[in-house]
Amino acid sequence: MSLKHALLGMLADRPGSGYELTKRFELSLGNVWSAKHSQIYPELQKMTGLGWVTAGEEGARGRREYTITDDGRAELREWLTAPHRDRNVRNESMLRAFFLWTLPPDDAVRYLEGEADGYRAARASLDALDAGIPWDSSGSDLMGRIVLEQGRQWVDTMAEWADWAAGQVRAGHDATTLDLRRRP
Amino acid sequence: MSLKHALLGMLADRPGSGYELTKRFELSLGNVWSAKHSQIYPELQKMTGLGWVTAGEEGARGRREYTITDDGRAELREWLTAPHRDRNVRNESMLRAFFLWTLPPDDAVRYLEGEADGYRAARASLDALDAGIPWDSSGSDLMGRIVLEQGRQWVDTMAEWADWAAGQVRAGHDATTLDLRRRP
DNA sequence: GGAGGCATGTAAATGGTTACATGATTGG
DNA sequence: CCAATCATGTAACCATTTACATGCCTCC
Numbered sequence: 001m002s003l004k005h006a007l008l009g010m011l012a013d014r015p016g017s018g019y020e021l022t023k024r025f026e027l028s029l030g031n032v033w034s035a036k037h038s039q040i041y042p043e044l045q046k047m048t049g050l051g052w053v054t055a056g057e058e059g060a061r062g063r064r065e066y067t068i069t070d071d072g073r074a075e076l077r078e079w080l081t082a083p084h085r086d087r088n089v090r091n092e093s094m095l096r097a098f099f100l101w102t103l104p105p106d107d108a109v110r111y112l113e114g115e116a117d118g119y120r121a122a123r124a125s126l127d128a129l130d131a132g133i134p135w136d137s138s139g140s141d142l143m144g145r146i147v148l149e150q151g152r153q154w155v156d157t158m159a160e161w162a163d164w165a166a167g168q169v170r171a172g173h174d175a176t177t178l179d180l181r182r183r184p
Numbered sequence: 185m186s187l188k189h190a191l192l193g194m195l196a197d198r199p200g201s202g203y204e205l206t207k208r209f210e211l212s213l214g215n216v217w218s219a220k221h222s223q224i225y226p227e228l229q230k231m232t233g234l235g236w237v238t239a240g241e242e243g244a245r246g247r248r249e250y251t252i253t254d255d256g257r258a259e260l261r262e263w264l265t266a267p268h269r270d271r272n273v274r275n276e277s278m279l280r281a282f283f284l285w286t287l288p289p290d291d292a293v294r295y296l297e298g299e300a301d302g303y304r305a306a307r308a309s310l311d312a313l314d315a316g317i318p319w320d321s322s323g324s325d326l327m328g329r330i331v332l333e334q335g336r337q338w339v340d341t342m343a344e345w346a347d348w349a350a351g352q353v354r355a356g357h358d359a360t361t362l363d364l365r366r367r368p
Numbered sequence: 369g370g371a372g373g374c375a376t377g378t379a380a381a382t383g384g385t386t387a388c389a390t391g392a393t394t395g396g
Numbered sequence: 397c398c399a400a401t402c403a404t405g406t407a408a409c410c411a412t413t414t415a416c417a418t419g420c421c422t423c424c
Contacts, residue, residue: 002276003411009283019375032278039412041377061375061420073286080280080287080295087306090274092186094216096264098331099193101323102257103264108327111264122271139285141359143292146349147282149364150342157341158334165330175325180333187383203403223384225405245392245403 003043004052006033008076011053011068013140018044019063028144031126031151047072097165109166116162122155187227188236190217192260195237195252197324202228203247212317212328215310215335231256281349293350300346306339 010016010024021044022037035043044066047053052072056065068076093115100108130148135141168178194200194208205228206221219227228250231237236256240249252260277299284292314332319325352362 002279006279009279009286012283012286029282032273032275032282034272034274036413063375076283076286080283081291084276088218089216090218091216092268094331094334095186095190097334098213098216098327099196099260099264101327102193102196102260107265118271135359137358137360142353142357143282143285145359145362146352147278149362150278150281150345150349153341153345154338157337161334161337165334168330169326173326174321175319175329176321178329178333220385247403
């Protein structure tokens with residue numbers, strides 16, 4: 001049930017309409033969580049029912065601005081501090097990698113090289129995103145930039161891994177002869 | 185629609201029943217993709233309808249073994265080699281991190297330190313998994329171990345990041361004064 | 369006046385989790 | 397004989413995506 005909390009978190013910074021929240025997902029938060037407007041609008045209505053947000057007057061073009069309530073802030077704090085054990089990972093590129101042994105080695109190497117390129121492209125767009133944001137000294141910008149840095153380290157690590165993996169497959173290694181070089 | 189392909193990939197190695205496939209998700213594949221038996225059984229039936237697998241005779245305790253067909257192998261190859269652009273990431277811990285600025289700094293630091301510990305624990309269990317598998321020279325073991333290595337690098341990178349992030353918050357940095365040390 | 373962006377919604381379908389339900393076999 | 401594990405399934409619910417649907421407002 002993270003969508004509600006993602007919306008609460010965004011509204012804790014400043015009030016916004018469903019449309020604006022959709023844009024915030026697309027522009028910044030989308031790198032860690034995504035949602036479409038068709039899910040966001042009904043969710044905001046449910047959250048109004050729960051008393052976590054209040055809907056403002058209908059403005060131009062039917063615009064309706066939502067504001068977080070004290071109950072909403074309490075719920076957000078609860079979600080942030082409660083222990084959470086479920087590391088539910090879903091990584092489709094790794095799932096594919098798992099089955100690359102069913103392909104001729106050349107095709108497997110091509111896949112892994114393509115992945116490495118994909119990660120390098122992702123790195124470039126994270127850099128562009130970083131450079132394009134006029135970071136200020138607010139708390140939300142601090143955590144935004146720290147999370148962005150996480151994305152950068154993640155794609156770098158994955159690009160390195162994909163290069164390494166392609167090399168191992170190209171060299172004809174098997175699971176017992178892998179060269180498991182670790183970072184110092 | 186990755187579940188079908190995950191099942192195809194596992195059956196490409198060797199035939200298996202729904203129960204066994206569920207176990208394979210729990211024991212090895214679960215680190216990159218997960219599924220419950222309640223989703224797997226109906227899916228195998230659909231795949232039989234598509235001609236991607238064939239169901240064997242009903243054995244003891246109603247056990248039914250599924251075997252991948254040539255059509256199934258073709259579909260798997262197609263899925264592995266077709267270009268895929270959608271990097272649809274969903275990372276709930278990072279989503280939380282994004283909103284840590286709403287907490288008192290001490291609580292934010294505690295969260296990040298807890299994350300670092302969680303990643304170190306994950307590292308230990310990946311090491312145990314690796315040590316417990318009698319890797320052989322098969323192609324499936326090669327890719328299995330390469331993917332496991334990815335998991336190891338991922339959790340190491342994340343533990344380092346969480347330590348760094350906790351330090352930055354503890355030191356009272358803001359987005360304009362972050363110490364963005366990069367790996368050499 | 370038309371294009372593009374602002375703005376909101378619903379419906380249908382798919383994907384996934386939790387809970388319910390049942391029974392056979394094996395090993396201690 | 398009892399517990400654990402093997403083995404399969406369905407139903408209800410929740411989450412997510414895709415497609416359908418509408419209309420306003422601003423700028424060129």
